Amino acid sequence: DAGITQSPRYKITETGRQVTLMCHQTWSHSYMFWYRQDLGHGLRLIYYSAAADITDKGEVPDGYVVSRSKTENFPLTLESATRSQTSVYFCASNPGGFTGELFFGEGSRLTVL
Amino acid sequence: AQSVTQPDIHITVSEGASLELRCNYSYGATPYLFWYVQSPGQGLQLLLKYFSGDTLVQGIKGFEAEFKRSQSSFNLRKPSVHWSDAAEYFCAVGSWGGYNKLIFGAGTRLAVHP
Numbered sequence: 715d716a717g718i719t720q721s722p723r724y725k726i727t728e729t730g731r732q733v734t735l736m737c738h739q740t741w742s743h744s745y746m747f748w749y750r751q752d753l754g755h756g757l758r759l760i761y762y763s764a765a766a767d768i769t770d771k772g773e774v775p776d777g778y779v780v781s782r783s784k785t786e787n788f789p790l791t792l793e794s795a796t797r798s799q800t801s802v803y804f805c806a807s808n809p810g811g812f813t814g815e816l817f818f819g820e821g822s823r824l825t826v827l
Numbered sequence: 828a829q830s831v832t833q834p835d836i837h838i839t840v841s842e843g844a845s846l847e848l849r850c851n852y853s854y855g856a857t858p859y860l861f862w863y864v865q866s867p868g869q870g871l872q873l874l875l876k877y878f879s880g881d882t883l884v885q886g887i888k889g890f891e892a893e894f895k896r897s898q899s900s901f902n903l904r905k906p907s908v909h910w911s912d913a914a915e916y917f918c919a920v921g922s923w924g925g926y927n928k929l930i931f932g933a934g935t936r937l938a939v940h941p
Contacts, residue, residue, distance in 0.1 A: 745927050754836075756917055756933040757871075772928070804870060808927045814859050814878065816929060818870030 717741070720805050720819035728827050733792045735822045737805030743817070744810040746788040747772075748780065750801040751821070757804065763788055764810075795826045829854045829920050831932035839938040840908050848903040848935050850892075850918030859921040860901040861929065862892055866914045874916075877901065888912070913939045 718739040727733050737746065744765050749757040749772075759772030761780040769780050777799060779791045792799055802823050806816040830853045840846055852858055859878055863871040875886025882894040892903045901918060915936045919929040 747928070749931075754933055756831075756833075757931040759928060759930075762928060806871075810927070814861060814876050814921055814927065814929075815873045816871070816927070818872075820868070820870045 718805060718807055718817055718819040720803075720822045722822060723820065724823050726825045726827065727795050729796060731795050733795050733824065735790045735792075735803055735805075735824070737788045737790070737819060739786055739788075739805075739807045739817075741807065741809065741817070742785055743807035744785070745808040746782065747806045747808070747816065748778070748788070748790045749804045749806065750774065750799075751804060752801050760790065760803075792824075795824075797826050800824060800826045829858070829922065829930045831918050831920050831930055833916075833918055833932035833935050835935045836933070837936045837938065839940060841940045842910050843907050846903075846905045846908045846912070846937070848916050848918075848937070850901045850903065850932060851899050852901060852918070852920045853899065854920055854922070856922070860892075860894060861919040861921065862886065862890070862901075862903050863917045863919060863931075864888075864914050865917065865934075871917060874903070908937075908939055910939045910941060913937055 721736045747762045748760040758774045763769045763782045802821045805819040832851045861876045862874040865871045877894045915934045917934045918932040921929045
């Protein structure tokens with residue numbers, strides 16, 4: 715049972731580069747989410763998706779792009795990385811019907827130099 | 828707008844001592860409330876959740892939390908802390924309908940002294 719996996723786990727890039735963080739889940743959950751975790755801020759929602767081809771902005775969407783062509787994948791792209799996007803990024807999923815519980819990946823630590 | 832406040836950034840307790848982590852929320856209707864735990868280098872794991880009914884909820888690993896509407900609080904407790912409980916704890920609030928989004932607090936980092 716692979717669950718939800720994120721790749722890469724660690725990434726160092728330079729300002730202005732494009733970076734894509736991948737998220738893949740094997741449960742066929744309807745809902746998927748991207749959060750970023752920063753000291754003092756907890757987790758903040760970047761984007762979420764209710765189903766394939768349905769996405770919407772969260773609290774802090776600026777500088778990020780998402781897509782969801784298949785239910786199981788929800789990649790997050792930083793089109794032109796900035797230092798302020800240095801963070802730990804978590805992907806999560808939820809089967810829908812409001813169980814409330816989010817199932818999290820292990821996170822991707824991104825450093826922008 | 829929904830929000831969650833965890834007043835304590837860091838807490839240190841001795842092993843075997845009792846623990847209470849504070850959480851206050853702001854939400855116009857009856858909230859859904861959650862506590863998650865994050866071990867170092869890991870994702871978040873659900874400890875417990877409150878939807879309705881009994882205001883004292885039991886979770887995994889011996890944790891419990893009490894919903895107090897009058898105080899807008901959902902504090903997490905454990906009667907006797909183990910060294911393995913050292914982690915970061917997040918309180919979160921959700922709402923009816925609309926994508927199951929959760930709003931998280933800033934977290935409380937728990938250290939346990941032997």
